[in-house]
Amino acid sequence: MPRRTPRSAERRLEILQSAAAAFRRRGYHGASVEEIARALKMTKGNLYYYFRDKQDILFGCHEYSLGVALELLERVEAEPLPPDERLRRLIAGFVHLIIDELHGTGLTLELEALPRPLWQKVVAKRDRFDRGLRKILQDGMDQGLFVPGDPKLLAFAIMGALNWISRWYDPRGEAHSDDIAASFADYLVAGLRTG
């Protein structure tokens, strides 16, 4: 019975972090439960005290990263700002989220490995984020700030540019998360602006 003590909840988070890193590097099926455990100096049998099975760990990773992403979205939605400034903060915030909070893991983990019920929960949460982003785009178009276009396609383009960061970002590299956030926000908002 985990999650009773505070220590246990911390341990769960550590496991999710180790798993997210392993899944990102090797893919869900390529990462072994043992290597997730070894990175924390645990044994693999021990992980089953905190999670039912490997799928449950993947589900936990998705829930966690989508959770912080939705928090960011809600924070941005709460501020009284015009759509262009909203979008800029969402993009910059998402860059920081991927790099500084999720340590390189974005919303890129595999979904197909999850059984239907868990898959649906994750997809529903992801769709909430997508709809939030599309709404900002639509509002900008309605107010004449953004050039007309298909918000769905544009949201995909933005999410692709952002999530792709997981594939090339190297914490030892030269690019600092502030620079990336500013560059991406500039570029991806500028492409929408009217005259």
Added chain:
Amino acid sequence: MPRRTPRSAERRLEILQSAAAAFRRRGYHGASVEEIARALKMTKGNLYYYFRDKQDILFGCHEYSLGVALELLERVEAEPLPPDERLRRLIAGFVHLIIDELHGTGLTLELEALPRPLWQKVVAKRDRFDRGLRKILQDGMDQGLFVPGDPKLLAFAIMGALNWISRWYDPRGEAHSDDIAASFADYLVAGLRTG
């Protein structure tokens, strides 16, 4: 001894296509050699007549998709066009390449599963494409067509938006490849333009 007859070369390509689809859906380690074979009504043992091992199949997938991508790049570079029009054609061409030629598989397949020597070959080819894209961006900035910025970061943003198509594109969906190509080219070039 494969590849002697024309039939054999075709078979090799069919295997690469089936494998690319399987790798995209399930990931390299999640896709089994048997399911790659079954989609072609072959037995898994038979694949080993055409490829040394599973890694060799993944390598073949990378070589093929990077090959057509580099062909596109060279075609675009050969035309006497200003950088903005060059970029537009490269982006639109890449969308068509992912959707129509690679059937949904972009440059998204896993690299980490490859042994060092093969990995280096693939990375070298990928870098050639990246450098080509960055050069177009740099030329545009030098000519005052594009706003100044870090070509490396901007190239990552563009490649992310494009490769992410593999994750959401559904051939049964509403979005046609022409629409996507036009939207993406418009958006991603507009973000660079000066006044």
Added chain:
DNA sequence: TACAGATTTGAACGATCGTTCAAATTTGGT
């Protein structure tokens, strides 16, 4: 210190998978 519950261990299991290979079958040219 003693005890109950929380946590960890380590070995064992069944299943899946990549790979091999000798034998069988098919193919195309003469």
Added chain:
DNA sequence: ACCAAATTTGAACGATCGTTCAAATCTGTA
């Protein structure tokens, strides 16, 4: 129709992996 080469089969292997679990150990508290 015959033959040599090309291709396919199907069974078998060893290795890896996810999962289970009874026993051992640790932790906080009375």
